[in-house]
Amino acid sequence: MKHSCSERRMVTIIWSLCLIFCLSRSVLVISSxxxxxxxxxxxxxxxxxxxxxxxxxxxxxxxxxxxxxxxxxxxxxxxxxxxxxxxxxxxxxxxxxxxxxxxxxxxxxxxxxxxxxxxxxxxxxxxxxxxxxxxxxxxxxxxxxxxxxxxxxxxxxxxxxxxxxxxxxxxxxxxxxxxxxxxxxxxxxxxxxxxxxxxxxxxxxxxxxxxxxFQGMLPSNMSSLSNLVHFDISGNSFSGTIPSSLFMIPSLFGLYLQRNDFSGPLEIGNISSLSNLQQLYIGDNNFSGPIPVSISKLVNLQYLDLSLWNTGMGMVDFSIFLHLKSLSYLDLSGINLKNSSTLSLPSAMKEFILSSCNISEFPMFLENQTTLLSLDISANQIEGQVPEWLWRLPGLRFVNIAQNSFSGELTMLPNSIYYFIASDNQFSGEMPRLICELDHLQILVLSNNNFSGSIPRCSKNFNTIAILHLRNNSLSGVIPEETISANLRSLDVGLNQLSGLPKSLINCTSLEFLNVEDNRINDTFPSWLRSLPDLQILVLRSNEFYGPISSSGGSMSFPKLRIFDISENRFTGVLPSDYFAGWSAMSSVVVEIFDSMFGFRVAGSTRDPYHNVVVLTNKGLDMELVGSGFTIYKTIDVSGNRLEGDIPESIGILKELIVLNMSNNAFTGHIPPSLSNLSNLQSLDLSKNRLSGSIPPELGKLTFLARMNFSYNRLEGPIPQATQIQTQNSSSFAENPGLCGAPLQKRCGGEEEEATKQEQDEDEEKEEEDKVFSWIAAAIGYVPGLFCGLAIGHILTSYKRDWFMRIFSAFLLR
Known part of the structure; x- marks a missing residue:
């Protein structure tokens, strides 16, 4: 019994100690x-x-x-x-x-x-x-x-x-x-x-x-994925037919097959119960023939993308959509529709895309689409004025009517509008002043029209515009300071008759794209733009800018700049040697992951509602960059100015540079050898300057350099024989009086003198050898013993000829 009590006391003690330990640990954790x-x-x-x-x-x-x-x-x-x-x-x-x-x-x-x-x-x-x-x-x-x-x-x-x-x-x-x-x-x-x-x-x-x-064909037994809700293989290279078993999966909600190589007939199959499929994207494939009537079986569809379906000469039967009562998004872009006035759709549409459908009349059935939020009828053949009833649709936010033949003046826009794209039409008159009253406007693109007069001066707080493109019109005057939104990301007013650049741009900390080419702007270089942290494209070409492009601080830091074009102005002065020290984007291989300025997602659509445009001189030819082309090119063009002094040595750190054009200036000094560091360079133009010295042979190792031009300078010496340099036309080296060698016809004087000197040396050496041989023969015939040996030994030491030794050995053996 004592033993039992003792045992119980021991167990009690052990449990008490454990409890104390746990509580103390908890207290430590809580109080710590x-x-x-x-x-x-x-x-x-x-x-x-x-x-x-x-x-x-x-x-x-x-x-x-x-x-x-x-x-x-x-x-x-x-x-x-x-x-x-x-x-x-x-x-x-x-x-x-x-x-x-x-x-x-x-x-x-x-x-x-x-x-x-x-x-x-x-x-x-x-x-x-x-x-x-x-x-x-x-x-x-x-x-x-x-x-x-x-x-x-x-x-x-x-x-x-x-x-x-x-x-x-x-x-x-x-x-x-x-x-x-x-x-x-x-x-x-x-x-x-x-x-x-x-x-x-x-x-x-x-x-x-x-x-x-990914590529290949989809297996036929897709229905084995019985719990599948979302299936997205868009943007690959899958081919063959789409298996009808996909549509048999009752849980399937979203099917995204766009941008592949699918072809053949689209078989929906026999759907025994109501399909749950609400999102079907099969556009941009290789389907041809009529759109199957069986699509009408997918009665719960809300989003339907059939873009770029090749219907041939056949007409789209719009009755197949009448059964889709829940349909709110329909993309028929790239399908030959014609006779648009007869179209009929369910009344609950929110987004409708009819881009590149070969229609010539404004789709009148849209007048009844009171729920419409987004309309894209771009790239068609519609003429005349935009019907006023369009602007009375109560919720309209996104409108793209670009690339048609609309004419007349723009007198109305709804206050609900967010994006309005009307470029490449025939609109005329003054720019609509009502833009100042639009509380939600974010994108306004009116490029390539016939607008005239001045840009409206917006007196109210105009801070919603992010994209403002007015390129290629007949606008004049200055760009009003008040019209520049602090949220501006892209401004293109090139090819107009504008005379001033607003200083309020300094407040646009999100600005990425600025193009004012081909205007009449008479001003100094806007060095204050370097304070804009996201600026990637700066185009000032063909204006009346003047003065130096450097500041008293030396380097001009543009950390994200990809394209710098200030050609055809009146800029002067000397560039400091460290001028390009802060141009990180051109010297780094780091990829910009989120490149917002080259694409803009609009109301569920993946297509771009606007394009940035830059005319770039590359390899002697003018080329137009649109949209995604900007992500490839990193260029500097300062040609057609009055810049002087040495080419900055810091140019050599811009290792990602594709095009460098410094022609038609007054640069002096030597071509900097640091140019050989530009391993991605494809085009180099240093013509029409006052450069002297030789062409650095190191440039020959630039394997991508397809075109170079050194003409009209003061260069001298032989042209390097490297393959990349020798493939150039002789015109690339013309008007340099001191240059010689291929591909020029002029032989280098040094080569001729050296050849002549070599011939003379050979003749003199032969004559000297003949004289020495005569001396030896004379010594052998007339000079006795020791004197003869000493004399011949002296001659051998002086002329170090091996054949002397052979002759002398033969004489002693006699």
Whole structure:
């Protein structure tokens, strides 16, 4: 009995001690200021991972991401860092969210990221991880969620992904992965949201493969994916027919097959029950023939894209749409419609696209579309005035009537309008002053019309305009300071008769594109533009600008500038040697991920409602860049001015430069050898200056340099014999009196003198040898013994001829 009581007391003591220990630990955790929760090795791994990338902001207007890693500091608790999540019990780092954080650089196979062995969630979407996805991703064996959308990844998908057995959510879309899919992916039987085609996984609810390089045909048994809700393979190279089994999946909500190579008939199949499909995008494929009537079976459709369907000479039967009572978005662009006045559609339309449909009459049935928000009838053959009833539609926000033959004056625009695109028409009269009264207007494009007079002076707070394009009209006067919105991102007023550049542009901190070419602007160089952090395109060509283009501070920093064209003005002065020191975008290979200015998403549409335009002189020819062309070219054109002094040595740091034109100025001094660093240069024009010295031979190693022009200078010496230089026409070296050698006809004087001197030297050497031989023969015949030997030895030492030795040996043997 004593033993039993003793035992109970021992158990009681043990339990009491455990309770005290647990309570004390809880008190410590609660009262602790939560310092040093994260393990040092995991904190160090995160800091090393941060340093593996170059962090550069691209376009804050497009993504809400920020530079989270800038707030990571050593000797602080990494569990409280932005984008880092830790398990509350184990204190291990289990989540890393760096979506849109401007990370630039490859994800290396030995990245410190893979030391975070307890990671369960990894979000790296919308960063520039340009490269392959390393096989080391398989080291993160507890990973459940992996999002790598739009990371500029390419190549094969690593087979190690198949070892991530806990993975439930994998998104790899908007990359450039190849069509090779590892067999190991079939092991991922927990996936519910997988953006890769794996038909044997019936639990899949979403497949997103958009904007990659996959190809091949879809299997016929798509209905095996019985839980599929979203299927997106847009923007690839899939071909063949679309299997009708896709439409048999009762759970399917969104089907996105646009921008592929699908062809053949579209078979919807026998749908026994009402289809749940609400979004069907099959435009921009290779379908031909009539649009199938069976589409009318998809009675719940709200969004339908049939663009670029080749119906041939056949007419679209609009009765097939009358059964689609829920339809609110319809894209028929690129389909030959004609006779638009007879069209009839359900009355609940919100977005309607009839671009490039070969229609010649304004679609009158739209008058009854009181719910219409967005209308695109661009690139047709519609003439006359825009009907006034269009502007009375109560909710109209987006209108694109560009590339038609509309005429007359614009006297009305609804206050509800957000985007109005009316370029490439025949509108005339003054610009509508009512634009100052539009509270929501963000994009106004009136380029290539016949507008005259001055740009309206908006007296009210005009801060909504982001895109203002008035190119190629007959506008005059100055651009009013008040009309410049602080939110302006793109301003194109080229090819007009304007005489002033508003200083209020300095307030446009989001400005990316500025083109005022071919006007009558008489002003000094707007050096204050360098304070605009996002400026990428600056075109001042063919105006009356004057004075120096440098400031007293020396370098002119334009960190994001891609195109700099100030040609055909009256700029003067000397450029400091460090003038180009701060032009980061032209010296760096970092890719701008979010390039908002080259595309603008409008009301669910992926097409661009406006285009930026720049005329660029490349390889001696004028070429027009439109839209996406800007992402390729990085150019500097200062030709046709009065600049003088040396070409800045800092030009050599602009390694991404494609075109450099400094012709028709008064530059002096030598051609800087640093030009040989411009490894991407395709066109170089230094003609019509006062350059002296020789052409640097190093330029011959620029393998992309297809055209160069050194004519009309004061260059001298032989033209380098490098292949890239020798392929140029002789006119590229003309009017340089001191230049010689191929491809010019003039032989280099130095070459002729050297050849003559070499011939003379050979003659003198032969004559000297003859004299020496005569001396030896005479010595052998008349001079006795020792004297003869000493004399011949002296001769041998003096002339060091091997054949002397042979002759002397033969004489002694006698």
């Amino acid at each position: 200021p939560a310092q040093h929760l994260c393990f040092p090795d995991q904190r160090d791994a995160l800091l090393e991972f941060k340093n593996e990338f170059y962090v550069q902001e691209s376009d804050p207007n497009m993504m809400p991401g920020d530079k989270k890693t800038e707030m990571w500091r050593n000797n602080t608790d990494c569990c409280y860092w932005d984008g880092v999540g830790c398990d509350s019990v184990t204190l291990n780092v289990v989540e890393l969210d760096l979506i849109g954080c401007y990370l630039n650089g490859p994800l290396r196979s030995n990245s410190s990221l893979f030391r975070l062995q307890h990671l369960q969630t990894l979000y790296l979407a919308h960063n520039n991880l340009s490269g392959t996805l390393p096989d080391s991703i398989g080291n993160l064996k507890y990973l459940r969620v992996l999002h790598l959308v739009s990371c500029n990844l390419f190549g094969k998908i690593p087979s190690s992904l198949g070892s991530l057995s806990y993975l439930t959510d994998l998104i790899l879309s908007d990359n450039d992965f190849t069509n090779e899919r590892p067999n190991s992916m079939g092991n991922l039987n927990r996936l519910t949201d997988f953006q890769l085609v794996l038909l044997n996984l019936s639990s899949l609810t979403s497949i997103y493969l958009g904007s990659n390089k």
